[in-house]
Amino acid sequence: MEYIIIFISAIFVNNIVLAKFLGICPFIGVSSRLETSVGMTGAVAFVMVIATIVTYLIQYYILKPLSIGFMQTITFILVIAALVQLVEIILKKVSPALYQALGIYLPLITTNCAVLGVAILTIQNGYNLPEAAVFSFATAIGFGLALVLLSSMRESLDLVDIPKGMKGIPVAFIIAGILSMAFMGFAGLV
Amino acid sequence: MAKRESTFGNMLLALTVVTLISSASLGFVYELTKGPIAAAKLAKKNEALQSVLPEFNNHPVEEVYKKAVDGDTLYFFPARRDSQLVGTAVETFSPKGFGGTIRLMVGFLPDGTINNVAVLEHKETPGLGDKMDRKKSDWSVQFEGKNPKNFKLAVKKDGGDVQAITASTISSRAFCDAVERAYNSLMKGGQQ
Amino acid sequence: MNQWNNFSKGIFKENAVFVQVLGMCPTLGVTTSAYNGLGMGLATTFVLLMSNIVVSMVKGFIPDKVRIPAYIVIIASFVTIVELIMQAFVPVLFDELGLFIPLIVVNCLVLGRSEAFASKNNVLSSAVDGLGMGLGFTLALFMLGSIRELLGSGAWLGIKFIHGDGMLLFILAPGAFIALAYLIAIMNRVNRRNA
Numbered sequence: 001m002e003y004i005i006i007f008i009s010a011i012f013v014n015n016i017v018l019a020k021f022l023g024i025c026p027f028i029g030v031s032s033r034l035e036t037s038v039g040m041t042g043a044v045a046f047v048m049v050i051a052t053i054v055t056y057l058i059q060y061y062i063l064k065p066l067s068i069g070f071m072q073t074i075t076f077i078l079v080i081a082a083l084v085q086l087v088e089i090i091l092k093k094v095s096p097a098l099y100q101a102l103g104i105y106l107p108l109i110t111t112n113c114a115v116l117g118v119a120i121l122t123i124q125n126g127y128n129l130p131e132a133a134v135f136s137f138a139t140a141i142g143f144g145l146a147l148v149l150l151s152s153m154r155e156s157l158d159l160v161d162i163p164k165g166m167k168g169i170p171v172a173f174i175i176a177g178i179l180s181m182a183f184m185g186f187a188g189l190v
Numbered sequence: 191m192a193k194r195e196s197t198f199g200n201m202l203l204a205l206t207v208v209t210l211i212s213s214a215s216l217g218f219v220y221e222l223t224k225g226p227i228a229a230a231k232l233a234k235k236n237e238a239l240q241s242v243l244p245e246f247n248n249h250p251v252e253e254v255y256k257k258a259v260d261g262d263t264l265y266f267f268p269a270r271r272d273s274q275l276v277g278t279a280v281e282t283f284s285p286k287g288f289g290g291t292i293r294l295m296v297g298f299l300p301d302g303t304i305n306n307v308a309v310l311e312h313k314e315t316p317g318l319g320d321k322m323d324r325k326k327s328d329w330s331v332q333f334e335g336k337n338p339k340n341f342k343l344a345v346k347k348d349g350g351d352v353q354a355i356t357a358s359t360i361s362s363r364a365f366c367d368a369v370e371r372a373y374n375s376l377m378k379g380g381q382q
Numbered sequence: 383m384n385q386w387n388n389f390s391k392g393i394f395k396e397n398a399v400f401v402q403v404l405g406m407c408p409t410l411g412v413t414t415s416a417y418n419g420l421g422m423g424l425a426t427t428f429v430l431l432m433s434n435i436v437v438s439m440v441k442g443f444i445p446d447k448v449r450i451p452a453y454i455v456i457i458a459s460f461v462t463i464v465e466l467i468m469q470a471f472v473p474v475l476f477d478e479l480g481l482f483i484p485l486i487v488v489n490c491l492v493l494g495r496s497e498a499f500a501s502k503n504n505v506l507s508s509a510v511d512g513l514g515m516g517l518g519f520t521l522a523l524f525m526l527g528s529i530r531e532l533l534g535s536g537a538w539l540g541i542k543f544i545h546g547d548g549m550l551l552f553i554l555a556p557g558a559f560i561a562l563a564y565l566i567a568i569m570n571r572v573n574r575r576n577a
Contacts, residue, residue: 014289019555021411025490028406070220070466071213073484074458081454110454113407113488120484125290163567165574169403170567177559184554187288187360201448208440208452212459219463226470234473311477316414316553357550 003134006127010138012186016114017146018179023114027147028172030105037151041144043105045137047087048115051080052136055119056129076119081110114143149179234310235295241324242297242306243269243277250279257375260285264375275300281310282372287364289313292322294365296372303337307369312361319361329355333369343370385510392514398491399522399562400569405491408482409523410558416539419527421475422482423520425468427513429460429486430495434512436460437500453496454487461487491519522565529561 014020017027026044030036055076063069088106091099109115118139122132153175162171232251239250246269256265265281279297293311298304307330309323321327332353343366344350345359354362398404408426413419436456444452465483468476476483486492495515500508531537534553536544551557 021407021555021558022485024406024410025404028403070216070462073462073465073487074212074216074455077454077458077487078451081451111488111490111493113485116488117407117481117485120481124481165567165571166563170563170570173559173563173566177556177563180559181551181556184556197445200445204444205448205452205455208444208455212455216459216462219466223466223470227466227473230470230473313480318550318554 003131006131006135007138010135011142011145012183015142015146015180015183016118016139017143018176018183020117022117023112023143026108026112027143027150027176028169030108031147031151031172032154034148034151034155036105037144037147039101040105040108041140041147042101043109044112044114044143045140047080047084047106047109048118048140048143049133049136050087051083051115052119052122052132053129054083055079056122056132059123072120072123076116077110080115080119084110114139146176146179150175238295238308238310239267239269239279239297241308242295243267243279244271244297244299244305246271246276248273259371259375264372266376269297277305278376280372280376282368284364284368284371286360286367287312287314288319288358288360289315292361292364292368294368294372296369298373298376301337302339302373302377303335304333304369304373305335307333314358314361319355319358321355321358322361322365327355330365338370338373343373385507388507388510389514392511392516393518393521395573396515397518397522397569398515399519399526400566401573402491403566404494405489405519406562407485408489409526410555410562412479412482413523413527413530413558414534414553415531415537416524416527418475418478419523419525420520421472422479423516423523425464425479425483426486426489426492427516427520428464429457430492430516430519431509431512432460433457433492433496434500434508435505437496438503438505438508441501449501450493450497453493453501457492457496458487491515526558526562526565529565530557533557533561 010016016022017024023044026040030040058075058079059072063072063075084106088099091106118136122135125135127135150172154172157171157175166174235251243250248268248270250267250269253268254265256263262283262285264283267279267281268275269277269279277297277299279295281293281295283291283293285291290313291311292309292314295308295310296304297306309330312320312322314320314322321329324330336351342350343352345352345354345362345366347354347359348363350366352362352366392398396402399406399409405426408422412422433453433456437453440452440456461484464486465476468479468483495512499511503511528538530552531539532543532548534548534550534557536542536548549557552561
């Protein structure tokens with residue numbers, strides 16, 4: 001039951017992009033085509049779950065026993081950067097097909113603040129390890145959902161006549177605002 | 191200055207030096223700020239205690255005792271004036287907030303009457319749920335002087351006596367939940 | 383390039399938020415009030431200035447292949463320093479900004495300036511560039527925060543102008559997106575006219 005609540009709340013109620021404002025750069029950057037959104041989501045989900053589990057272990061088995069909690073930011077970002085590289089190398093060897101699909105998005109993920117954000121939020125919320133895994137996976141799904149919704153709408157916008165100044169990024173933000181309003185309706189869910 | 195070659199030795203050397211310098215300087219700043227950070231935290235706690243308790247002249251922070259409840263910990267701060275117990279402040283929590291856990295400091299008189307409530311930590315929506323904080327609105331005044339024995343700690347929608355914050359029923363429920371948790375454990379032998 | 387142009391480009395022509403659309407997460411996340419926007423902007427400016435200075439000083443020492451991890455370590459150190467200092471001296475602001483302080487480290491703007499500017503220029507130019515970019519970022523956050531606070535709670539820098547609530551939408555998440563959309567659109571227009 002606990003897990004279902006974490007799952008639903010991370011996807012809908014506290015959607016990482018639309019309610020928590022994390023991962024906005026890729027949200028706006030790669031959302032002009034549906035296909036790229038799906039690829040990005042896959043890559044983010046992959047890295048986010050692994051990174052959350054690894055940073056969780058580091059926090060509770062290294063930083064805490066040594067009481068060097070102030071090193072959290074620097075350790076976490078290094079771990080994420082290293083992980084992204086590692087995932088890239090392993091994927092290239094093990095599954096060239098998957099690498100073909102996700103490869104170009106992987107380097108972008110280091111500076112996706114959603115990944116670091118989720119790692120820190122997991123610690124702040126005091127989750128245990130299985131909860132952390134569920135939370136990070138659900139967050140990635142929520143990220144993907146927002147990305148896919150936005151990109152499918154932006155694709156149809158190509159055919160619409162929009163005022164010149166609003167074209168491109170501003171109109172994407174307006175849509176994001178409306179989406180975010182719609183997601184607020186989920187608030188009573190949990 | 192010419193760029194150094196990307197040989198393995200050079201890379202290792204550069205990264206080691208950068209990491210060493212940065213962790214050394216971080217350790218230095220940490221030592222430097224450790225005192226002020228602890229002082230700021232203590233000041234915040236003392237301020238909250240003073241605002242929720244009747245006048246006292248002991249050091250409640252030094253007499254703190256705790257109790258594990260619902261997977262988290264409640265902290266009790268007994269306040270005395272001339273060694274007479276005048277009230278107990280309870281640092282309490284509720285996981286049911288809209289944006290996550292909220293933490294409150296609730297001051298009770300010895301008979302269980304709520305003296306005052308202060309918000310320590312919350313992640314509620316600015317402009318809506320954050321009205322529970324006295325700095326933002328007077329909403330929490332309605333708890334003052336009420337005894338949960340005959341004041342049902344639930345929002346009116348749920349059949350209680352608390353007027354919920356407009357458009358923030360969830361935050362209001364969490365607030366009640368936290369106060370009730372504090373009251374229940376205080377009454378169940380929490381008072382010393 | 384003379385230093386004044388170098389400084390002012392960060393504020394107008396290459397403004398991080400309005401023109402380059404970088405660092406969107408804190409821009410949207412913390413601008414519920416003008417004061418928070420200002421605080422976040424200044425914290426970022428400090429990190430930007432210091433990391434630009436250090437990166438331009440050590441650029442000869444760092445081999446090309448490991449420059450990104452080295453820059454990340456440098457930036458993360460300054461972010462942690464800001465974290466500790468804010469916790470000690472402005473704890474209330476630190477609580478309000480919360481998660482977004484450690485996240486300065488992944489603000490694309492900071493790493494972007496190290497990589498694109500400080501790694502190729504001397505210390506003085508890099509410092510000026512960092513300061514300009516940071517202040518441009520601060521200005522954008524302050525403007526967005528002011529608009530959201532004025533419309534959303536009818537106040538500015540905590541001073542109330544109306545009784546009761548404003549248009550709450552602007553304090554909430556959707557308002558952040560919509561207000562920023564219009565600000566960028568207006569800036570597009572202004573920049574086009576000047577060009």
